[in-house]
Amino acid sequence: MFIPFYVPSKEHLRIIIVGGGYSGLAALATLREHNSDAEIVLIDPRADHLKITQLHESFRRPWTDVHLPFRNLEHRFGIRHIQANIQLDEGLLKQSNADRVLVADNQLLDFDYLLIATGAAFRKLEKGERTLDLDDFIAEPGPDLLDRHFQSGGGDGNYLTVVGGGATGIQFLFEIAHFVRERRIPCRLRLTDVEDAPLTQFNAKLGRYTEARLDDLGIEFMPGHFFRNQTADRVVLERRETGEPVELPSSLSLLFVGKSPLSRQETNWFGQVVAEGTTLDRVFAAGDCSRYRVPGSNSFSAQTAIRKGKLAARNILRHSGRIKLLEPYVHQDIGYVVSLGPADAVGWVASQRNVVGGSPAAAVKGIVEAQYDLLLAGIDTYLL
Numbered sequence: 512m513f514i515p516f517y518v519p520s521k522e523h524l525r526i527i528i529v530g531g532g533y534s535g536l537a538a539l540a541t542l543r544e545h546n547s548d549a550e551i552v553l554i555d556p557r558a559d560h561l562k563i564t565q566l567h568e569s570f571r572r573p574w575t576d577v578h579l580p581f582r583n584l585e586h587r588f589g590i591r592h593i594q595a596n597i598q599l600d601e602g603l604l605k606q607s608n609a610d611r612v613l614v615a616d617n618q619l620l621d622f623d624y625l626l627i628a629t630g631a632a633f634r635k636l637e638k639g640e641r642t643l644d645l646d647d648f649i650a651e652p653g654p655d656l657l658d659r660h661f662q663s664g665g666g667d668g669n670y671l672t673v674v675g676g677g678a679t680g681i682q683f684l685f686e687i688a689h690f691v692r693e694r695r696i697p698c699r700l701r702l703t704d705v706e707d708a709p710l711t712q713f714n715a716k717l718g719r720y721t722e723a724r725l726d727d728l729g730i731e732f733m734p735g736h737f738f739r740n741q742t743a744d745r746v747v748l749e750r751r752e753t754g755e756p757v758e759l760p761s762s763l764s765l766l767f768v769g770k771s772p773l774s775r776q777e778t779n780w781f782g783q784v785v786a787e788g789t790t791l792d793r794v795f796a797a798g799d800c801s802r803y804r805v806p807g808s809n810s811f812s813a814q815t816a817i818r819k820g821k822l823a824a825r826n827i828l829r830h831s832g833r834i835k836l837l838e839p840y841v842h843q844d845i846g847y848v849v850s851l852g853p854a855d856a857v858g859w860v861a862s863q864r865n866v867v868g869g870s871p872a873a874a875v876k877g878i879v880e881a882q883y884d885l886l887l888a889g890i891d892t893y894l895l
């Protein structure tokens with residue numbers, strides 16, 4: 512596929528991508544497809560790209576299925592990975608745009624274009640000995656974490672409490688339900704959320720379907736409660752309406768309380784960073800860490816992250832070319848499917864009103880994940 516209005520100049524491009532998640536890698540694949548000799552450096556503190564949309568599946572799939580070592584991508588896309596954590600505030604971004612130099616791992620890197628794609632931070636609650644959050648599931652396979660807990664005496668006749676009925680909490684909860692049933696672990700499950708239903712960010716029908724499935728599996732649902740803390744054998748909640756504390760049996764709480772909407776980098780319609788009121792022509796941002804000017808979607812979703820990454824890459828190439836006519840961001844998500852265990856899912860396709868559930872929804876989710884895997888293999892099947 513060719514890029515309209517991209518007429519390459521003779522310049523040998525040097526591009527730095529900070530953040531090797533969904534948007535960073537979508538940008539990388541697009542850049543490489545259209546410019547085979549650009550020098551691309553990818554900076555990420557991790558050793559592996561994490562397929563976080565599939566992380567809950569690590570309860571039934573090998574850990575290696577959700578981790579792709581950056582050294583494989585170095586080879587596949589002809590890039591260099593530097594394992595480093597880059598912190599850039601607006602002042603430093605302006606300075607980098609002027610100097611076109613970035614320091615990473617004590618190396619001075621010259622660049623023509625810089626793409627910031629560092630994702631969004633998770634909301635954190637205070638953790639104790641008997642709480643786990645997403646960072647734990649990123650660091651270690653879920654089965655190992657739970658096995659350790661059950662072997663240490665937690666589980667027998669006990670409850671495990673999942674805090675947060677958003678997409679992440681729901682996906683983990685249903686995988687755990689499948690996991691404990693398969694292994695015949697005598698452990699009951701509970702979901703609690705401050706809202707009145709699960710998946711409240713979507714059409715209410717998604718929540719209703721999910722509640723019915725919770726019921727079918729015998730999972731207790733406690734809506735309208737804040738999480739306060741988890742002791743050795745109790746979870747302490749607080750009723751949203753009255754502030755009254757509620758203590759319930761629980762040996763472990765899993766905290767999935769969503770992403771922080773704070774500190775997103777503003778950009779213009781083309782993905783160029785706007786810092787302290789100035790548009791930086793050589794610095795772009797994409798993915799969850801960015802807020803593009805509307806009308807395009809700024810949702811915290813892999814689809815949006817991929818589309819922003821691809822658009823930023825096309826605009827970097829156009830800006831480096833002879834015409835410099837950039838493309839505005841207009842992408843809208845065309846669906847979102849939440850997995851409810853290995854064979855079930857619920858979501859919407861085409862319009863928020865068009866709800867899908869059951870095995871057809873699980874198939875849609877599988878297709879979306881397969882399309883991303885193709886992109887990582889260097890085969891771009893996204894239309895835009």
Ligand SMILES: Cc1cc2nc3c(=O)[nH]c(=O)nc-3n(C[C@H](O)[C@H](O)[C@H](O)COP(=O)(O)OP(=O)(O)OC[C@H]3O[C@@H](n4cnc5c(N)ncnc54)[C@H](O)[C@@H]3O)c2cc1C
Nearest residue numbers: 530531532533534564596597629630798799811812813816
């Ligand atoms: C558990 C979970 C399940 C999800 N499931 C779905 C789903 O089913 N469908 C969907 O559409 N969306 C889903 N999402 C949302 C989706 O994963 C995100 O919207 C998407 O990953 C955002 O892509 P990104 O590139 O902006 O950030 P990320 O994919 O988070 O990548 C950010 C990268 O930047 C790196 N980084 C961070 N800080 C720095 C730094 N200072 N310097 C250098 N590198 C840095 C990180 O190591 C990481 O590799 C899910 C999210 C979670 C947490």
